[in-house]
Amino acid sequence: MTEQHTHAPMRSSLGRAIGLGSAKEGVTHWWRQRVSALALVPLTIWFVIGVIGLAGADHATFVAWVRNPMTAIFLILLLIATFYHTALGLQVVIEDYLEREWARLATLLVMRLLSVLFAVRGILAVLKLALGA
């Protein structure tokens, strides 16, 4: 320990040991952002290659693509990872720029709601196509 305290430290020994900081969540947000980013690297590359192959494709070709079980699985994983990562990223932007408590909270709630809404809409669309309903 190189730290020297000339007077009482601001942080208690217990607080230092638990290591969660003032926001009470420690590195949780940071870590989740990295893990979802790592998952998105292969998923995004797979998706972009797929979309380029589908340029100008008709409906039947598109449906045949989604009906492939691997496509459906990867699309659903992509949607989950994308909206999770998006919500984490937008949260930081909102917390950085919205100072007023109520505005920040309201925007965070709306953003989370829309993220879940779009994710579920996307997953349902993939399931409907994949299961041929």
Next chain:
Amino acid sequence: MSPAERPLSPHLQVYRWQLTSVMSILHRATGIALSVGTIVLVSWLGAASDGPEPYAAVQHFLGSWIGLLLLFGWSVSLYYHLCNGIRHLVWDTGYALELNRVYTGGWAVLGATAALTVVSWVVGLAHWAH
């Protein structure tokens, strides 16, 4: 000087533009752009699941000049955020944090973004023409 008048850092009016800060701002800007882009992604999947007519309408819109412009912006944003995101993940492991390597990595990200965008559009448009 009262605390409220104190200049905050970085003081953007007098701050010299540099690759590192511009790329940091661009990472956030492309992230926000991609968040909006996810709505297009879900609309596309949703239209396809609704049937051939809604799907054709979305395809028609994406094939128009404004649709292609949106797709181009989306592809540049995606490749930039992907490449720069990988740069961030490398930094998180403690590597390439020396100033000269931060610059080398930055230029590599810009080069890769440009190359991936050009290759994708050449291949995509060739595919579309057939």
